[in-house]
Amino acid sequence: MGAALAGELDAQGHDVSVIDIDSDAFQRLPSNFGGLAIRGNGTNQDTQKRAGVEKADVFVSVTAGDNRNVVAAQIAKHIFMVPKIVSRIYDPIRNEMYKDLGLETMSPTILGAIALKELILDTPVTSR
C-alpha cells in the first residue's frame, strides 16, 4: 500500500520520501518515482530525520504492524510536530483508542467489512 500511495502522490507533484526496513520493497515503487527511498526502521528518530520529517507536512504509517504504525506516527507527531499524521490500524479497538488519542487513523478491517456489507446488502439477491 505504501508503494502505491507514494507513487500516486509523487505523480501528482508532491515531494515524497519512503522508509522501509527492507530495500526490496522499493522495487514496488513505480520506475519513474522521483522521491527519496530510505532504508531503515521508521520507528527510529534518526531514520525519520534522514527522510526529512522535520520539514514534512504529512506523515503516513502503513507498515503491516499496527503497533509499529502508531509508534512511528506518535514520534512524528509529538517529537517532530508534523502537522498531519495518518496511520493504518487493522485492529478496530486499537483504531478507536488512537483516534481518541488524536491520531488520524484508517482501519482496513472496518472499511473492508463495510464494503463487503454493501456488496451483500445493496445488490439485489435472488431468493431461492
Add this chain to the structure above:
Amino acid sequence: MYIIVVGGGEVGFHLVRSLLQNDHEVLCIEKDPERCALIAEELGSVISRGDGCEAATLEKLGAGRADILVAATGEDEDNLVACQVAKHKFNVSRTIARIHNPENKVIFELLGVDATVSSTEVILAQIEQEMPAHPLISLQRLKGSNLELVNVEIPPNSRVVNTQLSEIELPTGSMIVLIYDRDRGIQLIEDNTVLQEADEVVAVVRPDQEEELRQILTNP
C-alpha cells in the same frame, strides 16, 4: 498488589518469578505457546497465552483491577502499545515499559508511560564502568525531573586534579553530590574538597549538559 507482566521472555520470566517470591499476585501474558508451557511448568498457573496489546485479552485478565502493568517484550512498539492500552482503556495507575532503543525514553514518557527501563543503557553503563579509563557514564534518570545522575572518573592529566571544588565552574544547575576516592573512601562534599586523580565523581546534571560537564572534569 496485582501485577500484569506482558512478555514471557527471559526478562518477563525472571521478573514474574521474583514478584511471586515477594507475594504479589502476578499474571504473565505471552504469545508463544512453547514459552507459555515452559513458564507454566516452572512457575505454575501464572501464564496466559495471548497478545498483551489487545484490549480484549487484557480485559479477560482483569486489567481493570491491576495496580501495575509491566511491558517487557523484546519489541519497543509492543511495549508502548501495551502500556497505552492499559492506561487509556483500563486506567492502570502505573505502567512500566522495557525499551531497547534509548531514544524512545522521551517519547514513551511523553505518551503517558510512567517509567521506562532501557536494557541497552543499563548494560552499556555496566560495561563502561568496567573499562579502565571510562568517560562519563549515565547512571540513572531522576524521576519526574529533567536531570540525571552521572559518574565521571578524573583522569591523571585532568586540569581539575588538585583543585578545590569551589574553584570549579560547573554547568548551571548541575552539582557534584559525591566523590569516591579509592584510598579515602566516600568524601563528603565541601567547598574546600580537593579533587584528585582517579576520583570517581557522582554528579547531577541535565542530559544536554553532560558533554560540558565531562569536558570540565576531564580536559587536560
